[in-house]
Amino acid sequence: MAQVEIKNLTKIYDGGVCAVKSASFEVADKEFVVLVGPSGCGKSTLLRMIAGLESISKGDLLIDGTRVNELPSKDRDIAMVFQNYALYPHLTVYENMAFSLKLRNYPSNEIKTRVDEAANILGLSEYLLRKPRALSGGQRQRVALGRAIVRRPKVFLFDEPLSNLDAKMRVQTRVELIKLHRQLQATMIYVTHDQVEAMTMADKIVVVKGGEIQQIAPPLELYKKPINKFVAGFIGSPSMNFINCQSTKENKKILLKTNSFLIELLGEKFSSLNLNPSSQELVLGIRPEDISIANGTNKNVFLANVEIIEQMGNEVFVQLLIDTSEITARLPADANLKIGEKSQFTFNPEKCHFFDPISEKALL
Ligand SMILES: Nc1ncnc2c1ncn2[C@@H]1O[C@H](COP(=O)(O)OP(=O)(O)OP(=O)(O)O)[C@@H](O)[C@H]1O
Numbered sequence: 001m002a003q004v005e006i007k008n009l010t011k012i013y014d015g016g017v018c019a020v021k022s023a024s025f026e027v028a029d030k031e032f033v034v035l036v037g038p039s040g041c042g043k044s045t046l047l048r049m050i051a052g053l054e055s056i057s058k059g060d061l062l063i064d065g066t067r068v069n070e071l072p073s074k075d076r077d078i079a080m081v082f083q084n085y086a087l088y089p090h091l092t093v094y095e096n097m098a099f100s101l102k103l104r105n106y107p108s109n110e111i112k113t114r115v116d117e118a119a120n121i122l123g124l125s126e127y128l129l130r131k132p133r134a135l136s137g138g139q140r141q142r143v144a145l146g147r148a149i150v151r152r153p154k155v156f157l158f159d160e161p162l163s164n165l166d167a168k169m170r171v172q173t174r175v176e177l178i179k180l181h182r183q184l185q186a187t188m189i190y191v192t193h194d195q196v197e198a199m200t201m202a203d204k205i206v207v208v209k210g211g212e213i214q215q216i217a218p219p220l221e222l223y224k225k226p227i228n229k230f231v232a233g234f235i236g237s238p239s240m241n242f243i244n245c246q247s248t249k250e251n252k253k254i255l256l257k258t259n260s261f262l263i264e265l266l267g268e269k270f271s272s273l274n275l276n277p278s279s280q281e282l283v284l285g286i287r288p289e290d291i292s293i294a295n296g297t298n299k300n301v302f303l304a305n306v307e308i309i310e311q312m313g314n315e316v317f318v319q320l321l322i323d324t325s326e327i328t329a330r331l332p333a334d335a336n337l338k339i340g341e342k343s344q345f346t347f348n349p350e351k352c353h354f355f356d357p358i359s360e361k362a363l364l
């Protein structure tokens with residue numbers, strides 16, 4: 001049982017930098033929570049406050065219902081895995097994994113049991129006598145995970161543990177971590193700036209920007225119902241396209257006019273569209289995967305110039321120029337398009353997102 005509650009946690013560094021502003025969220029027992037956001041948004045600071053490596057300026061941190069703000073790091077029963085895993089180069093894999101247990105005076109048979117078990121889980125059993133320099137990057141990262149696992153902590157904290165690995169190894173290790181979480185049934189908090197890692201690993205994602213939490217939701221909910229333009233643009237790859245529009249209401253219809261096309265929003269869903277009464281401006285959000293090539297019978301068609309085609313093998317990412325706005329479409333690999341030529345494209349208004357241009361909040 002290990003549940004973490006973060007209540008209005010604030011961090012003001014010496015010099016006045018407010019790195020985390022009144023952050024609140026809960027991590028349930030056995031939950032995998034990912035903190036995601038751009039560089040400098042305060043992710044590491046938040047994690048380090050939970051670990052006890054950084055003092056808490058304001059707010060409360062509770063583990064299993066007990067306030068631990070002042071509890072020293074070593075007594076919090078938390079293990080943290082960093083980006084720079086810094087193994088001891090002169091110690092073997094076994095000794096590296098056993099190190100923290102030795103320090104805590106565990107009996108050697110207990111140490112052996114735990115190291116063997118962790119090595120088994122991580123596929124490191126045959127490397128136990130090697131020194132770190134004789135391992136690949138991915139294997140070294142697994143030793144760093146092993147060091148955390150042998151402690152059997154209440155909570156695991158990860159700070160971008162995969163960012164030193166190459167792209168292929170990162171995907172492999174990501175899958176291993178997902179399996180590990182299932183196997184250990186442990187509470188985990190994981191920091192990354194990579195939204196793909198967040199989407200694939202998390203039970204629940206906490207999106208952070210400028211020290212402030214923007215939205216807390218399961219991956220699919222974040223993708224489908226982003227609360228504001230920042231979350232909408234941050235989650236999903238390639239990013240959501242944003243187009244400025246003028247809106248007008250006509251009986252049951254809403255018309256959105258851009259510089260180069262007109263969209264009709266009809267139906268129940270749009271009746272609750274919370275248009276700003278003082279301005280008719282609106283930001284329309286369309287995900288690249290929701291754009292397709294028009295077939296002649298579609299409504300909501302726009303003409304765009306094909307600027308760049310990025311071939312992915314299974315699909316293409318196409319940069320389109322509509323008037324002066326650039327947007328990206330994600331289309332089938334065999335899409336019959338030519339660079340420099342104009343084509344007609346379409347999208348389903350049901351899949352669109354709408355944002356207030358000033359507050360940037362989602363309007364639907
Ligand atoms: N010891 C410190 N003293 C003063 N300011 C700091 C200190 N450590 C971090 N900061 C500032 O606090 C903010 C948040 O930093 P933090 O390291 O938590 O960001 P991050 O989200 O982990 O970024 P990254 O993705 O680059 O690791 C940044 O503006 C950073 O410059």
Ligand SMILES: [Mg+2]
Pocket residue numbers: 043044045159
């Ligand atoms: Mg960081």
